[in-house]
Amino acid sequence: MKKNKIPAPKSPKKANPPEKVKIRQLRTGVRGLDDILGGGLPEFSFNILAGAPGCGKTTLAHQIIFANATPQKPALYFTVLGEPALKMLRYQQQYSFFDPAKLGKAIRFINLSQVVLEKDLGGVLEEITREVQASNPSLVVVDSFRSVARKALSGNSEMELQGFIQRLALLLASWQATTFLIGEYSEGEMRDNPVFTVADGLFWLTQNVERNSVVRKLQIMKLRGQGSVPGLHTIRINDGGLQAFSRTLGLVRKKVVPTKRRRLSIGIPELDKMLGGGVLEGDSVLVSGPSGTGKSALATQFLAEGLRCGEAGIAAIFEERPQGYAARARAFGLDLDKPQKNGTLEMLYLRPLDLSVDETMQEILDAVKRINAKRLVIDSLAGFEMALAPGFRIDFRESLYRMIAALTGAGVTILTTVEIEDKFTALELSHYAISFLTDDIIRMRYVEIDGQLRKIIVVVKMRGGNHSKDIREYVITNKGVIIIGPRHTDYARLTSGLPERIGPLEEVAPEPKATGGK
C-alpha cells in the first residue's frame, strides 16, 4: 500500500520587524557643533539655550535659523522683553551668516513684549499659537524665555508655569517645529526647574575669565535620542558667528586606515641609519634639546625630504615667523617657498596668545586635511603652550595626546620639537612628561670637549624596531644638521655633558678651534 506522504508544514514567512522611527538631523550651521551633537540637531526637538549674558546664546540661535530657514520652512523668532529687535538686527547683521534676503519670508521676527506685559500665560500661548498656525514654521525661537517664565511666576503658581511649558512644547511638537528657548540661567537654577524637565536638549554656554583671557565653553547637558560628545567644548565668536571645537576634535568617528608602514627618510642619511633605516610612517617623533642645537634645522630637513619624495607637509610654528623659517631653510639649500606656492606645504604661524588648544589643533587638522599632508612638524611644544590662553594650558597634554593619536593613526608622521635646558648631571628627555605621546625620541645636547661646546645626538627610543645606541657628534653647516664621524668611543659620560677622555689624546675638532695668540 502506498503511503500518503504528509507534507511538512511550511514555515511561516518571516515578516520584517517594523522599523524604528528615524530622527532626521538638522545642521546647525555652526562649525564643529554637528559633530558635538552626534550628527546634528534632532528634528522637532524642544531645546533650551542657557547661560549668562554674553555667552553667545542669541548668536547661536540666529546661526541655526539662518542655516535652516527657507520660505517653505520658515523660522519664527519671538522676542520678549530682551534686546530690542532693531538692535538685535543691527548687531547680528555684522556676522557673515546673516543673510538679509531671508528676512521676512524665511525668518520672521515677532515681538511679544506687549502680550507678555498685558496678558496672562494663556494669552501668551494664544498669541504664539496664532502665529505658529499662520506661518507653519519649521523652527521657533523664544528670546528670552526667561522673561516669559518670570512673568509666569509673578502671581502664578509653579504648577501654572509647568502647565504652560507643557502646552507650549506640545503645540510646537504637534506643529513639527524644532524649538529653542533662550534663557539667562545659572547652574543653580537647573534643579527642579520645569523648563529643564520638559526640554529634549539643553545647551549650556559659559564664559570664564582665566587670568587675562576669556574662555567660552559649551556643554550639551542633555540631548534626547542621540549620543552627543560629553564634556566642555571650547567656543569662539568671530565674524563668522559661533564656532565650536569638540573636545575630541571630531576625530572619534574617523576611521583609522591600517597602512603598511614604510620607513621614511628624515633627510639626514646618517640619522636614518641610526633610526634603523628611517622613521616608521605614522610615528610620532620627539626631538628634544636645548636652544641652538638644531632642532628646527632637523625638522626642516624632515619636511624638505618629505616634499622631495612627494609627501605634502605642514609646519605648525610658534616661535619663528614663516619667512624666517623659510629663510633658514634656504640657507641650507632647501626651498620651502615653491612648495608653499604649489600647495604641498603649509606653514601655520599660530601665535595669538588666547587660543584654545582645541582651536589650534583644529587649525592643524584642517590644514592636514586640506593638502593631504603626510608629514607634520610642530615647532615647538613650548611655543605651542605659550600661544594658548592660560586656562587652556591645563588641557594641553590631554588635547595633544588626542591629536597626535588621531593623526598618527591616520598615517601622518609627526615630528615635534621640545626645548629643554641641558643639565650637566643628567640627560633629561623632556620636562613635558610627554614621552607617552611619542614613538621615537631623538635627543640633542651640548657637550664640553677640549675647550669647545660641541653637539651630540642619540636615538633614545624607537617603538617600532631596533635602533642605533651610538652617541654621535654632529655639526650644523650650510647643509643643515650633519652627523659626523663614527661614534665616540674615546669618551665616557658624554650624556652628562662633561665627558672624560678615555681614548688617545690626538683628535681633530670637527669645527676649527681658535688659535692661540702666539
Added chain:
Amino acid sequence: MSNSATPKLKEFARRLLVYEAATGTSAGGGESAAFRVCEKMREPLGKLMGVGGFRMLLSRALTLAGAEIPWLRELQVKADGALGGLDKCEAKLDARATAAGEIVLVAYLLGLLTTFIGPALTLRLLQDIWPKLDDLNF
C-alpha cells in the same frame, strides 16, 4: 548728531508718497499718503519691534522732522502707534506745504531705520510692504 533724512532719502520718500498716492488703498480711504505710508509700516514694524517700539520710532521721527517743518509738531503718535492729527493740519495748508512736510516725516522715519539696521535691511522691509514699487534704492 547727523541728519538722518538725507537728500537721497527725501527723494526716495517723495517717490514713495507719489506711488502710495497713486496706488495705495486703506480701509478708511481719503487719508493722506503720509498717513497711509506710516500705517503700512506700522503693522510689520510693530510685529518686529512691538507696538511700543514702533510708537517710539515714529515719535522720534516726528520730533526730528518737526524741527525742519514746524507744522509737523502739531501731530501726535497715538498709543497704538498710529499717526494722529494729519488730516486736521493738512486742511489748513496748501498742497505744496503738505507735500513738503510729508516727505520730511517719511524721510526721517526711513532715516532712523537706516541708522539702526542699515539700508539693506530697511529696503528689505520696504520691499515686503511695497513689493511692486520699482527702483527701491536710496
